[in-house]
Amino acid sequence: MHTDGKIIWGKCLLYIQGQISEQTYKTWFSPIIAKDFKDGILMIQVPSQFFYEWLEEHHLPLLKQAVLQEIGPHGKLAYAVVIDKGNKRQKPLMVNLPTYPGPAPKSVIAHPSTISGNEIFQLNPNYLFDNLIEGNCNQLAKSAAQAVSKQPGGTAFNPLMLYGGVGLGKTHISQAIGNEVKIFLPDKKVAYVSSEKFTTQFIEALRSNYVQAFTGQYLAVDLLILDDIQFLSGKEKTQEIFFHIFNHLHQLKKQIIITSDCAPRDLKGLQERLLSRFKWGLTADLQCPDFETRVAIIHSKVAADGITFSSDLINYIAKHVDTNVRELEGVLISLIAHASLTKRDINIELAEQVLKHIVQQQPTAETTIEVLQEHVVAHYNIALDDLKGKSRKKEIVAARQVAMHLIKKYTTHSLKSIGAYFGGRDHTTVIHAVQVIDDLLNKDPEYAQFYASLENKIKLTIK
Numbered sequence: 083m084h085t086d087g088k089i090i091w092g093k094c095l096l097y098i099q100g101q102i103s104e105q106t107y108k109t110w111f112s113p114i115i116a117k118d119f120k121d122g123i124l125m126i127q128v129p130s131q132f133f134y135e136w137l138e139e140h141h142l143p144l145l146k147q148a149v150l151q152e153i154g155p156h157g158k159l160a161y162a163v164v165i166d167k168g169n170k171r172q173k174p175l176m177v178n179l180p181t182y183p184g185p186a187p188k189s190v191i192a193h194p195s196t197i198s199g200n201e202i203f204q205l206n207p208n209y210l211f212d213n214l215i216e217g218n219c220n221q222l223a224k225s226a227a228q229a230v231s232k233q234p235g236g237t238a239f240n241p242l243m244l245y246g247g248v249g250l251g252k253t254h255i256s257q258a259i260g261n262e263v264k265i266f267l268p269d270k271k272v273a274y275v276s277s278e279k280f281t282t283q284f285i286e287a288l289r290s291n292y293v294q295a296f297t298g299q300y301l302a303v304d305l306l307i308l309d310d311i312q313f314l315s316g317k318e319k320t321q322e323i324f325f326h327i328f329n330h331l332h333q334l335k336k337q338i339i340i341t342s343d344c345a346p347r348d349l350k351g352l353q354e355r356l357l358s359r360f361k362w363g364l365t366a367d368l369q370c371p372d373f374e375t376r377v378a379i380i381h382s383k384v385a386a387d388g389i390t391f392s393s394d395l396i397n398y399i400a401k402h403v404d405t406n407v408r409e410l411e412g413v414l415i416s417l418i419a420h421a422s423l424t425k426r427d428i429n430i431e432l433a434e435q436v437l438k439h440i441v442q443q444q445p446t447a448e449t450t451i452e453v454l455q456e457h458v459v460a461h462y463n464i465a466l467d468d469l470k471g472k473s474r475k476k477e478i479v480a481a482r483q484v485a486m487h488l489i490k491k492y493t494t495h496s497l498k499s500i501g502a503y504f505g506g507r508d509h510t511t512v513i514h515a516v517q518v519i520d521d522l523l524n525k526d527p528e529y530a531q532f533y534a535s536l537e538n539k540i541k542l543t544i545k
Contacts, residue, residue: 087119091126094148101144109302110141113334117162124149127162129333132326134161136301140294205264205274209257215382217375218496218509220251223366227255231262234270234305234337239364241328241338245345246368249408252341255368256307259339263305270304277313281320293323300327307339315351325356332362369513371407373494376400379407383414391428398430401494402437413440451489451503454540458485461536470504483515484533488540490516 091114099107113133118125128134137145149159211231216224226239242259244252260272275283287296300306306327314321331338342349345367346360371379377400384391391399399417403410417436421428459466462481469482482504489500490512497509504511522529 087116087124090119090124090149090152091116093152094145097148097151098144105302109298110137122153122156123158123160124153125160125162130329131163132330133333134163137161205257205260205272207261209254210261211258213382213386214251214254214258215371215375215379217371217378218498219369219371219375220255223251223255223368226364226366227259228262230337230339231259232266234259234263234267235335240332240335241340241360241363243340243342243346243360243363243365244368245342245365247343247370247406249406250368250370251407252368253309256309256339256341260305260307271302272305272307273300273303274307274309276309277311280308280324281313281317284320284323288319297323297327301330303331303336305337305339306331307341309341311340311342311352312344312349315349318353321353321356325353325359328356328359332359338363369497370405371410372496373400373404374496376404376410379410380414383411387418389418389428395428395430395433398433399437404491404494409440413437416440449492449540451493451495451500454488454492455485455503457536457540458488461539472505483518484536486512486515487519488537492540 095111098111102111110133113129115127116124117127128137145159149157211224211228214220214224223244226242227244229237230239230242244255246252257274260274263270263272284293284296287293308324314324328338340360346357346365349357377396380391380396380399384396399410399413403413413436417428417433420426420436421432426432455466455469458481459469462477462484464478464481468475468478469485473479486500486504489495489503490497493500495503497512500512501507501509519533523533
């Protein structure tokens with residue numbers, strides 16, 4: 083009898099490989115490592131507790147048959163489970179092999195994927211890095227995404243979490259990763275699914291009693307992209323199954339991409355153990371595109387459609403549509419369609435008519451940082467030097483945050499430029515200020531009324 087555990091396990095794998103599909107073998111047996119063979123006990127190491135439980139439930143007869151051929155009827159199989167932070171088990175798990183030869187396993191044990199709607203694994207081929215306009219708003223996210231696409235699972239960015247508001251490019255960037263992997267690493271299995279679709283399919287799997295097939299298809303991927311994870315909020319069972327899938331893929335160095343509409347710290351209704359895992363890799367936010375980036379986006383979109391816009395028209399649209407890329411694209415589609423249907427030239431006059439039905443009205447004349455600062459200091463009855471200075475008094479900080487929010491809303495200045503007008507503060511300070519005011523406007527009706535009164539004064543004085 084062989085005394086080398088690696089040799090014994092190698093022979094076991096040869097037998098197992100002939101009994102199951104290649105994908106099942108790669109997913110469930112290639113990751114197993116032979117650790118030791120002593121006193122008739124073969125010790126094998128598996129990546130996680132979930133991995134062990136899956137083997138026990140679905141592949142134990144095959145394992146027993148394979149080891150029985152090499153060790154004999156009195157041998158034993160032991161599992162060493164890689165310890166996860168949430169797994170307190172320290173001792174190896176022991177499994178007795180049968181003392182008599184059992185029936186040979188069926189030739190195919192792999193569970194077929196019977197989940198309806200396999201289109202969730204498909205990617206939109208139009209989402210590419212080549213047609214993604216880069217700016218300060220998405221530079222970190224795009225750079226990290228490109229690094230991941232070249233080496234999925236092989237960088238420190240695992241998981242890669244992208245977050246930002248609606249229409250800022252989360253889906254574009256995440257699917258661009260998948261498309262890049264499919265083009266340059268065609269052997270990799272890529273799965274893209276929205277959290278809503280993931281939940282729907284899991285519920286269907288529970289009702290139809292094919293949770294094994296549902297889980298198995300996700301465990302077999304090399305790159306998993308889960309879009310809009312905030313949708314899992316409050317869905318405990320769905321979070322539980324995703325937790326196990328996450329652990330399994332991460333342990334095997336498979337790449338995980340997650341998108342959200344807010345930062346991990348602001349996600350409500352998700353289990354703490356999930357949130358902690360999101361911090362294992364890189365979190366990158368996507369911001370609203372600045373004026374220069376919006377100009378570049380418009381140039382790119384109209385050029386792709388074979389249309390020419392004047393520089394003045396492009397600047398006009400970029401100035402008045404400052405929310406997100408999706409709204410910008412919607413304006414361009416509406417503008418082009420309107421011109422085509424009414425046989426009119428595409429110019430600023432037509433753009434004004436289209437925009438007033440789509441974009442929330444804002445002051446039409448140019449305003450400046452200095453003008454807005456003056457409005458704020460008058461409203462709060464404080465000194466301009468205090469507003470621009472280093473004071474941390476509560477009322478000064480509140481006024482400063484309002485001023486930054488208004489400047490971000492009513493001018494085309496970049497975050498860095500805005501910070502420079504407030505004593506050279508960093509752009510992250512401006513981001514924080516905008517988030518604070520947005521939260522107050524959403525949650526505090528009295529504050530929203532106070533803000534509106536200041537905003538109305540500004541609109542009345544700008545001609």
